[in-house]
Amino acid sequence: MKYQYKNEFRHNLVEWFNNEKRDLPWRHTSDPYKIWVSEVMLQQTRVDTVIPYYNRFLDKYPTIQDLAYAPEEELLKMWEGLGYYSRARNLQAGVKEVVEKYNSVVPDNRHDISSLKGVGPYTAGAILSIAYQKAEHAVDGNVMRVLSRVLLIEEDIALPKTRKVFEEAVEMLIDEKHPGDFNQALMDLGAMICTPTSPKCLLCPVRDYCIAFNEGIADQLPIKSKKTKTKKVQFKVYLAADQKGRYLLEKRPSEGLLANMWQFPMIEINENSMSDETFKHNYNVEIKEYIEEQLLKFKHVFSHLTWEMDCVYVLVEPKNDLPGDALFLTIEEIKTLPMPVSMLKILNVLN
DNA sequence: AAGCCGGGGGG
DNA sequence: CCCCCAGGCTT
Numbered sequence: 001m002k003y004q005y006k007n008e009f010r011h012n013l014v015e016w017f018n019n020e021k022r023d024l025p026w027r028h029t030s031d032p033y034k035i036w037v038s039e040v041m042l043q044q045t046r047v048d049t050v051i052p053y054y055n056r057f058l059d060k061y062p063t064i065q066d067l068a069y070a071p072e073e074e075l076l077k078m079w080e081g082l083g084y085y086s087r088a089r090n091l092q093a094g095v096k097e098v099v100e101k102y103n104s105v106v107p108d109n110r111h112d113i114s115s116l117k118g119v120g121p122y123t124a125g126a127i128l129s130i131a132y133q134k135a136e137h138a139v140d141g142n143v144m145r146v147l148s149r150v151l152l153i154e155e156d157i158a159l160p161k162t163r164k165v166f167e168e169a170v171e172m173l174i175d176e177k178h179p180g181d182f183n184q185a186l187m188d189l190g191a192m193i194c195t196p197t198s199p200k201c202l203l204c205p206v207r208d209y210c211i212a213f214n215e216g217i218a219d220q221l222p223i224k225s226k227k228t229k230t231k232k233v234q235f236k237v238y239l240a241a242d243q244k245g246r247y248l249l250e251k252r253p254s255e256g257l258l259a260n261m262w263q264f265p266m267i268e269i270n271e272n273s274m275s276d277e278t279f280k281h282n283y284n285v286e287i288k289e290y291i292e293e294q295l296l297k298f299k300h301v302f303s304h305l306t307w308e309m310d311c312v313y314v315l316v317e318p319k320n321d322l323p324g325d326a327l328f329l330t331i332e333e334i335k336t337l338p339m340p341v342s343m344l345k346i347l348n349v350l351n
Numbered sequence: 352a353a354g355c356c357g358g359g360g361g362g
Numbered sequence: 363c364c365c366c367c368a369g370g371c372t373t
Contacts, residue, residue: 042368049359050368083357090370120370140368160352187368196366197362226353228365257356302357341358 003151003172009209010175010182016205017185020192022047025054027184032106032131033064033095039126040091040118044084047191053082064106067092068099076260076338085261085338090118108132121163130180137170138183139163142190147173148222149194149212158226194218230304234269237311237346238279239295246328247350248283248316249337257302262337264346265326266309284320291315296349300342311346 003009021027024047026038037057041050057078061067067075070092079088094116098106106127107113114124125138144157147169155162175182193200201213212218240248252261265283267275280287292313300307322328329337331350339347 039368040370044356044367044369045358046360046367081358083359084369086356086371087369118370122369126368138368141366142368184368191368224365259356300358304355305357 005209006173009150009206010173012205012209013185013189014175014178014181017181017188021184021188022192025051030131032108032127033067034058035127035131036095036106036119036123037061037067037091039123040087041082043087043123045082049082053079064095064104065099068096072260073338077336080338081341081344083341085259087118089260093117094119106131108134110134110136121167126183129183133178133180135174135176135179137167137174139166139170140187142187142194143170143183145196145222146186146190146194149199149218150206150210152211152215152221154221154223156225157222158224228304230301230306232306232308234308235266235310236269236275236279237264237266237309239264239311239313239346239350240279240283240285240316241291241313242316242318242328244328246330247334248285248322248326249329249334250323250326252325257305258340260338261340261343262334263339263343264311269310283316283322283326284318285316285322286319287314288317289315296346298345300345307342309342309346311349 026035029035038050038054041054041057060078061070072089072092075088075092076085079085097116098104102112107116108128110124110128113119113127114121122138122140125136128134128136129138144166147153147166148157151169153165153169155165189204189206193204197219199218201207201210201218204210204213207213210218212221238248242248248265249262250265252258252263254260265279267278267282269275276287290312294310295313296309296311298309300309334347
């Protein structure tokens with residue numbers, strides 16, 4: 001596979017980047033640890049969302065050792081609202097491994113860095129190219145979109161095997177002298193010019209070298225097959241206060257959706273089960289009084305799932321020991337726990 | 352290869 | 363309503 005204009009393409013792209021690049025917090029450092037943090041936060045997450053999290057996170061954990069030994073609950077609280085919470089746990093596991101097995105020095109080769117928890121092909125290439133100036137590919141959604149247009153690649157980017165096509169394309173095109181700038185230039189171009197819909201081709205620094213633009217089909221690329229099917233689940237959520245005005249909270253299981261995050265008790269609504277009976281049975285409590293039959297009702301949307309939440313406010317009295325993962329807490333205590341956004345919406349009503 | 356894993360912004 | 367976002371892990 002050859003591309004006769006690659007030298008000009010490369011030059012124009014990096015030149016554009018030097019003039020137009022966004023001023024982002026992680027572009028003020030070359031610390032591999034900080035680049036690593038930014039790349040993990042940016043997985044499936046927009047730049048504007050990440051910026052405040054990134055600043056707060058590195059203020060709390062300025063060095064790799066600070067993060068390696070942070071309490072998980074505190075770590076999750078710092079990640080609260082970002083989503084994909086396993087990223088935080090995997091990041092800490094990877095960081096801890098670097099501290100203990102690599103003398104706190106982030107590996108500078110693809111083999112070793114890829115062995116770290118949470119570091120996949122993209123993140124490995126991003127850290128290696130940006131922090132260490134290694135000529136490594138870093139193929140993300142932006143890069144696939146840009147190069148599918150420039151090189152008229154019509155493979156389905158939803159298929160895992162397609163990534164290899166783009167990795168080879170980057171290896172062909174990459175600026176060996178400025179690999180970090182080259183990779184980031186592709187991402188900035190994808191974010192600012194070569195956007196998913198309505199690409200601003202007239203402002204594009206490499207449109208002369210873009211096959212799709214010259215054929216007038218840039219807006220038809222990339223090809224992506226996957227479609228999302230979203231399920232609905234109904235829950236009755238119990239804001240259950242005891243005599244002292246504390247609320248019943250529980251910690252979610254250590255695996256699966258929203259692992260280890262805290263929530264108000266919620267019972268899935270089935271056709272053939274009574275939610276209140278299940279609630280009383282599961283938590284060993286008696287419902288003394290219904291304060292609010294419908295305190296709050298809302299939908300919370302995930303990627304593949306929608307929770308339909310029906311929240312009630314009840315006064316309860318413990319009849320026996322609570323389950324091991326549940327306890328009564330004051331509002332102030334609740335606010336220190338990591339909770340998913342769905343639960344923060346409910347917590348806000350209590351104030 | 353396909354499913355799971357959050358949340359938000361934009362068309 | 364839809365899609366997509368500086369993806370990775372598990373099965």
